[in-house]
Amino acid sequence: MKRFKKEEGKQLIYQSYERLVAAWGESVEELDIETRYGRTHVIVAGRRECPPLLLFHGVGDNSALMWIYNIQELARHFWVIAVDTMGGPGKSEPNEQYMKNFEQSLWMDDILESLDINSKIHLAGVSNGSYLACHYTIKRPDRVNKIVSMAGGITLNMLRMLMIFMPEALFPSEKNTARLLKKLTAPGSDVFQKNRELMLHWNYLLKYFNNRSMMHHTYRKFTHEEIGILKEKALFLIGQYDQLSHYPKSIQNLEKHQIYYKIIENAGHGINHEQPEVINEEIVRFLQA
Numbered sequence: 001m002k003r004f005k006k007e008e009g010k011q012l013i014y015q016s017y018e019r020l021v022a023a024w025g026e027s028v029e030e031l032d033i034e035t036r037y038g039r040t041h042v043i044v045a046g047r048r049e050c051p052p053l054l055l056f057h058g059v060g061d062n063s064a065l066m067w068i069y070n071i072q073e074l075a076r077h078f079w080v081i082a083v084d085t086m087g088g089p090g091k092s093e094p095n096e097q098y099m100k101n102f103e104q105s106l107w108m109d110d111i112l113e114s115l116d117i118n119s120k121i122h123l124a125g126v127s128n129g130s131y132l133a134c135h136y137t138i139k140r141p142d143r144v145n146k147i148v149s150m151a152g153g154i155t156l157n158m159l160r161m162l163m164i165f166m167p168e169a170l171f172p173s174e175k176n177t178a179r180l181l182k183k184l185t186a187p188g189s190d191v192f193q194k195n196r197e198l199m200l201h202w203n204y205l206l207k208y209f210n211n212r213s214m215m216h217h218t219y220r221k222f223t224h225e226e227i228g229i230l231k232e233k234a235l236f237l238i239g240q241y242d243q244l245s246h247y248p249k250s251i252q253n254l255e256k257h258q259i260y261y262k263i264i265e266n267a268g269h270g271i272n273h274e275q276p277e278v279i280n281e282e283i284v285r286f287l288q289a
Contacts, residue, residue, distance in 0.1 A: 001099065001213050003089065009208025013089060016201045020064040023197065026071050032091075035110035037098040041084040041091035042111070046075035051145070053078035053122040053287070054111070056129030058151075059214055062090030065201050066126060069276035070283075077284050078122065083111065085128070087216055089209040094216075102216045104132055105139035112143070122287045124148040126272060127244070131156065131219065137233055138226045148283050149236045151271045153250040154227055154259065156219050164243055172206035180206070185268040186241040192273065227257045235260050235286045237279060239267035
């Protein structure tokens with residue numbers, strides 16, 4: 001299964017990816033790590049002697065897009081490794097093993113081993129990246145110090161996601177890209193519209209990325225005991241207007257399990273783009289506490 005619908009679309013995405021990373025304004029190193037599921041692309045920033053922090057983006061995006069407004073501040077405090085999710089529209093290239101039996105925690109084990117990280121790590125993720133952070137923390141609690149989950153919850157509501165992304169995702173165009181991003185952000189937000197390269201990249205992703213390549217990721221409901229592990233390690237940051245994570249049942253589940261969370265005002269699902277200063281401060285404060 002190809003990740004991109006057209007080869008020329010892949011090249012447009014990669015070229016835009018490089019322009020976005022250049023716009024980070026931060027000295028970085030890009031690495032390709034061999035794992036059992038294929039080649040994983042990571043962007044590394046900060047000093048190696050700082051605590052390691054792995055970042056995970058959402059389903060239909062990548063590291064270059066996701067962390068453009070966060071990387072400078074995070075790299076001041078942590079050794080940051082921004083990971084392009086296997087099967088997503090970043091630069092990671094899956095192999096046949098990914099198509100057969102992908103297991104997120106084994107893939108993340110390989111990343112840590114390749115980077116020679118033996119100490120406890122911090123994790124942070126947005127949307128699907130939030131699930132990856134939670135999943136690994138539950139699978140490997142002894143390897144994880146703390147996690148920050150953004151625009152995610154302890155339950156998954158795929159129907160809710162489909163309802164929000166449709167019909168714009170089915171008919172990609174510049175106009176529909178703008179419409180979808182309005183649905184994913186707070187009322188009146190222009191955080192994506194005012195950055196031409198971000199808008200261009202989003203349009204390329206909607207037009208050329210084959211979302212079916214993410215179908216090899218499996219998701220499951222966490223047990224009460226597993227959620228207890230998150231209770232000791234996690235902070236959930238949820239946008240005030242996030243239709244995917246800020247709804248009654250999601251909040252009730254967090255409160256039922258006494259999970260530490262904060263509602264971020266004037267933010268939607270694009271929480272770390274819409275309120276980067278607030279999000280950066282919350283991440284640094286929580287992980288360093």
